[in-house]
Amino acid sequence: MPFTIAIIGRPNVGKSTLFNRLVGQKLALVDDMPGVTRDRREGEAKLGDLHFTIIDTAGLDEGPKGSLTARMQEQTETAIALADALFFVIDARIGLTPADRAFADFARRADKPVLLLANKSEGKHGELGAMESYALGLGDPIQISAEHGEGMGELYDAVSKLVPPTDNEDDEREETDEERAARPIRVAIVGRPNAGKSTLINHLLGEERLLTSPEAGTTRDSIAVEIEWKGRGFRIYDTAGLRRRSRIEEKLEKLSVADALRAVRFAEVVVLMMDAQNRFEEQDLRIADLIEREGRALVIAVNKWDLMEAKPGQISMLRRDADHWLPQVAGAPIVAVSGLMGEGIDRLMQAIVEAYAVWNRRVPTAALNRWFEGAIADNPPPAVSGRRLKLNYITQTKARPPSFVLFCSRADAIPQSYLRYLINSMRETFELPGTPVRITLREKANPFAHKRKRPN
Known part of the structure; x- marks a missing residue:
C-alpha cells in the first residue's frame, strides 16, 4: 500500500490548494469561504521523485453530535487514522489562533509523524506568522506558498525522510x-x-x-x-x-x-x-x-x-x-x-x-457493409433539389463511443432525419442500446473534378 499523508488544519488555511499542487491538477474546490471541503478526498501526489497518496480533509472544527460539522470532523479523523503521516497546515499571514493550538494537541495525540506547514508565507507578514508557529511544539515550520509553489524544495527534503524514492522503471514500461x-x-x-x-x-x-x-x-x-x-x-x-x-x-x-x-x-x-x-x-x-x-x-x-x-x-x-x-x-x-x-x-x-x-464495441467490417447495403435498400436516401444523394460506404473509425465515417456525395444535403434512421437501425442490428453513436459525413473525392470540360 502506498505511503499516505493526510492534510489537516482549521478551515481556510489552504489545504485544498496544497492538495491540488501536489496532485498536479485542480481536483479539489478552492474558495475564500471557509468550509468548502466537506468529504475527505484522495489523490496520487508527486513531489520530485517521491510518489505517495495524499488526503484532503475538511477543516477541523467542532459541532454538536450528529450535525453536519461533527460528521465532517469524523471524516477527518478517519483520514488521520488511515494516514502514515500528517501535514498540519496553518495560515502564516494570520498567525496562530486558539483553534490552531487546540488542533495541534489533536495532531500530537495521533502519534504519527507531523510536518508543520506555514502556508501563505510569502511576504513580511507570512514570515512573522511562521516564527509564531514554533510555539505549537511540532518542530521547525516549513514555510510554503501552496498557491505560488514556493517552498516545495524544503517540503521535498522533509517528506523524503518519510517516503522512500520511487523506482521509475514501472512508469516507463508500456502498459499491456x-x-x-x-x-x-x-x-x-x-x-x-x-x-x-x-x-x-x-x-x-x-x-x-x-x-x-x-x-x-x-x-x-x-x-x-x-x-x-x-x-x-x-x-x-x-x-x-x-x-x-x-x-x-x-x-x-x-x-x-x-x-x-x-x-x-x-x-x-x-x-x-x-x-x-x-x-x-x-x-x-x-x-x-x-x-x-x-x-x-x-x-x-x-x-x-x-x-x-x-x-x-x-x-x-x-x-x-x-x-x-x-x-x-x-x-x-x-x-x-x-x-x-x-x-x-x-x-x-x-x-x-x-x-x-x-x-467499447467494434462492429466487424463485413457485418457493417451487409447492414449498410440492406439499410439503403430498405429506405433509400431522399432526392434533394431533384438530385439523387449517393451513399458510397461506411467504416468504423473508433469505439468509446462507437464512431463511424459515411462517405457520400453532397454531405451537406443529407437530412438529419435520415441520419437518425441509420443510427436507430444500427442500434437495433448491432445491439448498441443507450450508448451514443456518432456518424460523420465525408464527401468522396470526385476523380474527374480536375479535368476541364471540352470546349464546344
Missing part, C-alpha cells in the same frame, strides 16, 4: 492489454440535488464514506472512491447536484457544478440518478442530453424506489418513459434502486458493466 483490461471502470454518478447519489455510494462501500443530509447541496467536490464488484474494479465519482443554470447563484455552487461536469467528461459510464417520485423532469432530460453530447455510456438509476407503491407493470412503464423522453439514447438501461435500502444494487452494477462493453 491485460493491464488495460484490469483498470477500474470510471463511473460518474450525476443528477439533481438530493437524488440520493452519496447514499447509494455509501451502500456500495458498506460504510458512511460520503456525507449525506436531507439538505440539498451537501456534496460539493466530485469525490472518487474505489470499489470492487464480482472481481471487477470501479472508480466511482460522487458529484454535486446539477440544477438549472438560472437557479445557480452562489459562486461556490458554480464551482461545484463545474467540477461535476468535469467528472462527466473524464468518466466512461455515467449513471443518471433520478428521484422515483419526480422522474424525467426537465433538468433530468437536460443532464441526459449533456451525457450524450459528451459521448459517454449512460445508465439511468431511478432511486428511492422503496417509497413507491407496488403496482404491476411499473418497470415496463419506466422503460417506455425512458424511450419516449430520451430518444437520442434509445434503449439506455434503466434500473429501479433504493440507495438507502440497498435494493437493485446488483442490477445497477451489472448494467454499468454491460453499458461499458457496448461503449
Whole structure:
C-alpha cells in the first residue's frame, strides 16, 4: 500500500490548494469561504521523485453530535487514522489562533509523524506568522506558498525522510492489454440535488464514506472512491447536484457544478440518478442530453424506489418513459434502486458493466457493409433539389463511443432525419442500446473534378 499523508488544519488555511499542487491538477474546490471541503478526498501526489497518496480533509472544527460539522470532523479523523503521516497546515499571514493550538494537541495525540506547514508565507507578514508557529511544539515550520509553489524544495527534503524514492522503471514500461483490461471502470454518478447519489455510494462501500443530509447541496467536490464488484474494479465519482443554470447563484455552487461536469467528461459510464417520485423532469432530460453530447455510456438509476407503491407493470412503464423522453439514447438501461435500502444494487452494477462493453464495441467490417447495403435498400436516401444523394460506404473509425465515417456525395444535403434512421437501425442490428453513436459525413473525392470540360 502506498505511503499516505493526510492534510489537516482549521478551515481556510489552504489545504485544498496544497492538495491540488501536489496532485498536479485542480481536483479539489478552492474558495475564500471557509468550509468548502466537506468529504475527505484522495489523490496520487508527486513531489520530485517521491510518489505517495495524499488526503484532503475538511477543516477541523467542532459541532454538536450528529450535525453536519461533527460528521465532517469524523471524516477527518478517519483520514488521520488511515494516514502514515500528517501535514498540519496553518495560515502564516494570520498567525496562530486558539483553534490552531487546540488542533495541534489533536495532531500530537495521533502519534504519527507531523510536518508543520506555514502556508501563505510569502511576504513580511507570512514570515512573522511562521516564527509564531514554533510555539505549537511540532518542530521547525516549513514555510510554503501552496498557491505560488514556493517552498516545495524544503517540503521535498522533509517528506523524503518519510517516503522512500520511487523506482521509475514501472512508469516507463508500456502498459499491456491485460493491464488495460484490469483498470477500474470510471463511473460518474450525476443528477439533481438530493437524488440520493452519496447514499447509494455509501451502500456500495458498506460504510458512511460520503456525507449525506436531507439538505440539498451537501456534496460539493466530485469525490472518487474505489470499489470492487464480482472481481471487477470501479472508480466511482460522487458529484454535486446539477440544477438549472438560472437557479445557480452562489459562486461556490458554480464551482461545484463545474467540477461535476468535469467528472462527466473524464468518466466512461455515467449513471443518471433520478428521484422515483419526480422522474424525467426537465433538468433530468437536460443532464441526459449533456451525457450524450459528451459521448459517454449512460445508465439511468431511478432511486428511492422503496417509497413507491407496488403496482404491476411499473418497470415496463419506466422503460417506455425512458424511450419516449430520451430518444437520442434509445434503449439506455434503466434500473429501479433504493440507495438507502440497498435494493437493485446488483442490477445497477451489472448494467454499468454491460453499458461499458457496448461503449467499447467494434462492429466487424463485413457485418457493417451487409447492414449498410440492406439499410439503403430498405429506405433509400431522399432526392434533394431533384438530385439523387449517393451513399458510397461506411467504416468504423473508433469505439468509446462507437464512431463511424459515411462517405457520400453532397454531405451537406443529407437530412438529419435520415441520419437518425441509420443510427436507430444500427442500434437495433448491432445491439448498441443507450450508448451514443456518432456518424460523420465525408464527401468522396470526385476523380474527374480536375479535368476541364471540352470546349464546344
